[in-house]
Amino acid sequence: MSTEPCQKAADELRQSINEWVRASEATREFMVKIPWDITDEQDTVPPGYFGEMQQAFEQEKRARAKYIKANIALLDCMQRHGFID
Amino acid sequence: MKGQAYYILDGVMRHIDEALRFYRPRLDPIPKGKNVSILIESNDFRRILLAGDFQIFAKKAILRFERHGGQFMGDGPCEDEKDRAMRAAQAWEIATEEVRRFMVDKPLEPEEAIEPKPPEYLEEMDAAFEREAKAREEYIAAMTAWFECEEGSS
Numbered sequence: 096m097s098t099e100p101c102q103k104a105a106d107e108l109r110q111s112i113n114e115w116v117r118a119s120e121a122t123r124e125f126m127v128k129i130p131w132d133i134t135d136e137q138d139t140v141p142p143g144y145f146g147e148m149q150q151a152f153e154q155e156k157r158a159r160a161k162y163i164k165a166n167i168a169l170l171d172c173m174q175r176h177g178f179i180d
Numbered sequence: 181m182k183g184q185a186y187y188i189l190d191g192v193m194r195h196i197d198e199a200l201r202f203y204r205p206r207l208d209p210i211p212k213g214k215n216v217s218i219l220i221e222s223n224d225f226r227r228i229l230l231a232g233d234f235q236i237f238a239k240k241a242i243l244r245f246e247r248h249g250g251q252f253m254g255d256g257p258c259e260d261e262k263d264r265a266m267r268a269a270q271a272w273e274i275a276t277e278e279v280r281r282f283m284v285d286k287p288l289e290p291e292e293a294i295e296p297k298p299p300e301y302l303e304e305m306d307a308a309f310e311r312e313a314k315a316r317e318e319y320i321a322a323m324t325a326w327f328e329c330e331e332g333s334s
Contacts, residue, residue, distance in 0.1 A: 170299070
């Protein structure tokens with residue numbers, strides 16, 4: 096068990112960041128696929144493509160929300176213990 | 181009408197040449213001064229002109245061409261849907277660029293120091309992601325409408 100007052104909050108933030116990194120990887124896959132030469136003709140996309148894309152972004156959103164919560168928890172902890180103003 | 185179009189576009193040939201040089205990789209080679217009617221009547225060329233650095237001039241030329249009864253060929257039944265999809269795609273691309281700067285590239289190393297971000301940073305990040313989500317929704321809606329239109333008209 097850690098003796099640092101905010102160690103648990105820091106560990107949770109680290110974990111949530113890493114989860115967010117993994118979740119956002121899936122969205123990057125869709126982002127880089129955008130064809131955006133204005134003169135290009137766009138072929139149709141495979142069935143379920145937009146559904147998959149939205150699912151990936153939803154997962155990223157959940158992971159991001161968890162990261163923000165963990166970030167605020169660490170901030171609060173550090174303020175409580177006088178590590179920051 | 182082609183004669184009129186030639187007349188209108190007489191003064192823009194240097195801009196067309198410039199456009200062709202710039203966009204050469206995207207177009208089949210077109211000999212200078214020849215087959216211009218094919219070129220000016222194509223929607224692709226209209227888009228290319230408007231995407232270039234001489235938009236005001238191109239818009240004027242296009243307007244004059246249309247006022248004199250000229251029509252761009254290739255206006256398919258789904259042209260509006262396609263234009264909307266292209267605009268939505270570009271808007272989404274810009275929005276994703278904004279969120280990328282907030283995204284962490286790789287997992288943190290166990291020994292890596294960690295510091296919480298200030299609330300202002302989180303708010304800014306949230307706003308950027310909100311814009312991205314809206315742009316993505318419009319992109320999906322526009323692309324779906326375009327595909328449905330193409331399917332319905334084929």
